[in-house]
Amino acid sequence: MPDRSSIAVVIPALNEALRLRGVVEGALAECPTVIVIDDGSDDGTADTIADLPVTLIRHERRMGKGASLRTGFAEALRRGVTGVVTMDGDGQHAASDIPRLLDAARYHPRHIVIGARLRKREQQPTYRRLANEFGDWGIAWGTGYRIADTQSGQRYYPAEVLALGDVPGEDFVYEAQILISAARTLGTRCVSVPIESRYACVHASDDPEQQFRASHFKPLRDFSRITSHIVGQVVAHGGMLEVYRRIRANPPLIHDPDGEFAAYPSAQPAKTR
Ligand SMILES: Nc1nc2c(ncn2[C@@H]2O[C@H](COP(=O)(O)OP(=O)(O)O)[C@@H](O)[C@H]2O)c(=O)[nH]1
Ligand SMILES: [Mg+2]
Numbered sequence: 292m293p294d295r296s297s298i299a300v301v302i303p304a305l306n307e308a309l310r311l312r313g314v315v316e317g318a319l320a321e322c323p324t325v326i327v328i329d330d331g332s333d334d335g336t337a338d339t340i341a342d343l344p345v346t347l348i349r350h351e352r353r354m355g356k357g358a359s360l361r362t363g364f365a366e367a368l369r370r371g372v373t374g375v376v377t378m379d380g381d382g383q384h385a386a387s388d389i390p391r392l393l394d395a396a397r398y399h400p401r402h403i404v405i406g407a408r409l410r411k412r413e414q415q416p417t418y419r420r421l422a423n424e425f426g427d428w429g430i431a432w433g434t435g436y437r438i439a440d441t442q443s444g445q446r447y448y449p450a451e452v453l454a455l456g457d458v459p460g461e462d463f464v465y466e467a468q469i470l471i472s473a474a475r476t477l478g479t480r481c482v483s484v485p486i487e488s489r490y491a492c493v494h495a496s497d498d499p500e501q502q503f504r505a506s507h508f509k510p511l512r513d514f515s516r517i518t519s520h521i522v523g524q525v526v527a528h529g530g531m532l533e534v535y536r537r538i539r540a541n542p543p544l545i546h547d548p549d550g551e552f553a554a555y556p557s558a559q560p561a562k563t564r
Contacts, residue, residue: 293396293447297373299324300389301363303356304380308334315340317386318378326366327380328359336380356444357465364453374449383489384445391484392447395546399482403452403473405438406445407483407545409552415488422514426467429518432525433471435534436541439483441470452479463513464520471521482544485552 300318304311304327311327318325325345329337331353340347348362360377367375376392378384388406395404408415408423415423423442430441444466452473460468473479525531545552 293374293393293449295322295389295393298322298376298393298447299326299363299367299370299372300376300378300386301360301367302327302378302380303330303359303363304328304332304336305330305353305356305359306332306334306336307380308332308336308339310382311336311380312339312343314378314380314382314384314386315343315345318389319343319345321386321389322376324367324370324372326363328363330354330356330359355462355465357461357463360465361458364448368450368453372450372453374447375453376447377444379444385486388445388484388486391486392445394548395482395484396447396449398546399480399544401449401451401477401479402544403449403470403479403481404447404546405440405443405481405483406486407440407443408488409439409483409485409545410487412488426514426517429521430467430470431538432534433467433521434474434481435537436474436480437538437543438470438481439543439545441467443486445486449479451477460520462516464517467517467521480544482546484546 300322302311302314302318302325307314315325315327327340327345327347329347329349331350337347337349346366348366350359350362364375374396376389378386384406392404392406396402412420423440427438427441431437442463452469455469455472455476458465458469458472470481525534
């Protein structure tokens with residue numbers, strides 16, 4: 292059973308000197324095992340957490356978010372974890388959501404849990420929201436079922452998914468591909484837990500809690516990469532009509548014990564859309 296003492300929190304970080312320390316302190320408050328991958332940062336990212344009780348692994352040069360997650364997962368498995376929670380190093384995710392992710396993980400064994408940015412969605416730039424929805428549909432073609440917020444970096448992965456060798460794809464494509472590989476190889480499903488959307492750039496606000504650096508995500512580059520990757524697989528896999536029927540029959544699964552999510556109709560599991 293996943294709980295705070297049997298899992299690890301894995302945090303990939305590329306030039307996150309601004310926010311990483313706060314992120315790591317928050318993670319440590321929820322879970323004693325925290326693994327940070329410094330992906331060849333040149334802004335002193337590692338120095339900001341040098342005195343904290345975490346495992347810090349450094350890539351000599353930038354290898355990408357996918358490679359950083361692979362490194363973190365390998366270290367977590369070496370320690371015999373039951374699962375891993377991933378969080379971005381830029382402060383976009385709240386460590387205080389970790390217990391809710393683990394709750395959902397216990398309720399839905401063998402599932403990947405996604406911290407889905409369904410709360411305060413209006414804070415997400417429109418182009419990112421549209422891109423996210425587009426990505427959700429694209430990935431559904433690969434998994435055969437729909438997932439709310441396939442591009443969220445805050446997730447819980449059970450150990451069997453971490454142990455999947457040979458998940459292709461680099462950077463952000465890796466996070467799309469691991470959902471597809473897990474679905475196809477292990478029959479893994481995803482369940483989403485609503486979290487807040489936090490999107491603002493450094494200097495966009497006077498409140499330091501609202502300051503984030505600009506995203507590393509480059510919509511044109513990353514979406515064309517993700518899309519061509521998925522389209523290639525779907526076409527190679529064949530049976531498109533059958534896949535489409537399966538997607539329609541499998542709306543997103545949301546773990547929402549408090550019923551709060553009913554207030555967010557745009558994010559409802561859409562049977563009719
Ligand atoms: N390791 C590594 N991490 C990256 C890279 N690009 C982004 N990240 C990390 O991945 C996380 C998500 O990146 P971010 O730019 O915030 O993407 P967004 O949240 O989708 O806008 C952050 O913790 C980054 O530090 C990369 O090339 N290498
Ligand atoms: Mg981010």
